[in-house]
Amino acid sequence: MVKKLNIIWLKLIGGSSNFSLESRIFHSISAGLIILAAFYIPYNFFAGLYVASLSALLISLFFLYEYYNSRFNNKPHSSILFGVIGIVIFSVNYFANSGINGSTDIIWPAYLLLVFAISPYRQHLAWLIAYIVLFLALHLVAYYNPMLVKHPFTAGKGELIDRITAFPMPVITIYIIIKYIRKSYDKERLAVEEKAIAIEAQNRQILLQKEQIEKSDAEKNKLMSIISHDMRTPLVNIQSYLQLLNGNELDNTQRLTIEQELLADTNSTMDMLTNLLQWSKSQMEGSVVNLGPANLLDIMKSTLDMGKMQAGKKNITLNYDINPALMLIADINMLQLVVRNLISNAIKFTPNGGIINIDAQLVRQECKITVSDNGKGIELNKQKKIFSINAEPDYGTNNEKGVGLGLTLCKEFVERQNGRIDFESTPGRGSSFFVFIPVGVLA
Numbered sequence: 001m002v003k004k005l006n007i008i009w010l011k012l013i014g015g016s017s018n019f020s021l022e023s024r025i026f027h028s029i030s031a032g033l034i035i036l037a038a039f040y041i042p043y044n045f046f047a048g049l050y051v052a053s054l055s056a057l058l059i060s061l062f063f064l065y066e067y068y069n070s071r072f073n074n075k076p077h078s079s080i081l082f083g084v085i086g087i088v089i090f091s092v093n094y095f096a097n098s099g100i101n102g103s104t105d106i107i108w109p110a111y112l113l114l115v116f117a118i119s120p121y122r123q124h125l126a127w128l129i130a131y132i133v134l135f136l137a138l139h140l141v142a143y144y145n146p147m148l149v150k151h152p153f154t155a156g157k158g159e160l161i162d163r164i165t166a167f168p169m170p171v172i173t174i175y176i177i178i179k180y181i182r183k184s185y186d187k188e189r190l191a192v193e194e195k196a197i198a199i200e201a202q203n204r205q206i207l208l209q210k211e212q213i214e215k216s217d218a219e220k221n222k223l224m225s226i227i228s229h230d231m232r233t234p235l236v237n238i239q240s241y242l243q244l245l246n247g248n249e250l251d252n253t254q255r256l257t258i259e260q261e262l263l264a265d266t267n268s269t270m271d272m273l274t275n276l277l278q279w280s281k282s283q284m285e286g287s288v289v290n291l292g293p294a295n296l297l298d299i300m301k302s303t304l305d306m307g308k309m310q311a312g313k314k315n316i317t318l319n320y321d322i323n324p325a326l327m328l329i330a331d332i333n334m335l336q337l338v339v340r341n342l343i344s345n346a347i348k349f350t351p352n353g354g355i356i357n358i359d360a361q362l363v364r365q366e367c368k369i370t371v372s373d374n375g376k377g378i379e380l381n382k383q384k385k386i387f388s389i390n391a392e393p394d395y396g397t398n399n400e401k402g403v404g405l406g407l408t409l410c411k412e413f414v415e416r417q418n419g420r421i422d423f424e425s426t427p428g429r430g431s432s433f434f435v436f437i438p439v440g441v442l443a
Helices: 002-013 021-046 050-071 079-096 104-118 121-144 157-166 168-230 232-247 252-285 296-312 332-348 406-416
Strands: 292-295 317-321 327-330 355-363 366-373 420-426 430-438
Touching: 002 021, 021 050, 021 104, 021 168, 050 079, 079 104, 079 121, 104 121, 104 168, 232 252, 292 296, 292 332, 296 317, 296 327, 296 332, 296 355, 327 332, 327 430, 332 355, 332 366, 332 406, 332 430, 406 420, 406 430
Parallel strands: 317 355
Antiparallel strands: 292 327, 355 366, 366 430, 420 430
């Protein structure tokens, strides 16, 4: 029943998409007053309040006319005519209905509130002054000319009935106006809040896109630097060596020295190219990870043996201690690449005769792989960016040149396996890198 009444009421006043707040308030008041007039007009007439009955009839006809034009003909209501009609009708009704002892003073403020609600803001002050002045004028005229005031009903019971019957009109008017103002305010506040949330989300998205663009630019610049310089240098050296062989006779000592340098450059370039291809592949393919149970020693044996051979060329001792029964959940290829990079870095930055230790142990539900050395360590000002693509590559103890992608790739590959990577380093005393990989049940 209530739902049906709400639907009927909405049809009478119109929707917010077609009518302004002032128009909907006017429609609501008009409909309410027309309904009330259906009771007030006959009641006042049979009670002998002919002027009041006629006033109610005129007001209801005026409201009906304005309501019809506004609601169905889409013509704006006249706030000026509305205010003037109120002044005229209430002025007449004041003298015809007991003046200050009647009910006109009860209705007058409510009508002024209605004028405020349906008129533009620029008219409000004028209406306020007009109604106050006329209100005072009427009361002063009635005070000095009491014979102009008519008393159509008897004191006591008549006055009681007049007040009781007049009271619903201003109360209903105030109720409707306040209700619509509150509903409109709440609706606008909600719209503003939703808009603010949408703007905030949009700003976050813009910032995220900006960060992604900046990251993409950094990656592009990094690749261009590698291609234009780091990958070209060893090829130029090989070309120069071949030209030297073609035009000059070299003794065995000179030849051996140059070939060793070229071999070191070639090995460094191969590591560089491997990391570059792996990193490029990871960027293109996204997070393709093949996790599975694996025995750590079995999958690391070949990588560790290769690391021993590389370390031996610099007279570096490489030790490892891994429990043969240690199992973990990992992507085998990714984990091998991570450990290979860490060992290669340790060899690069450890001087001849240094020591590298590799061990693995179970720490709670993680396998902790540690690669430590007693090399040159990492400078403090470079430690914050050590895993970033923006990290500056450094030279090893034998001037080995890195590309700066190794640790970035390690971090990415470890995190894709639900793991994490960390390090400790003291300049001049060495570094330790820690890789944590889950040993739990495969997800």
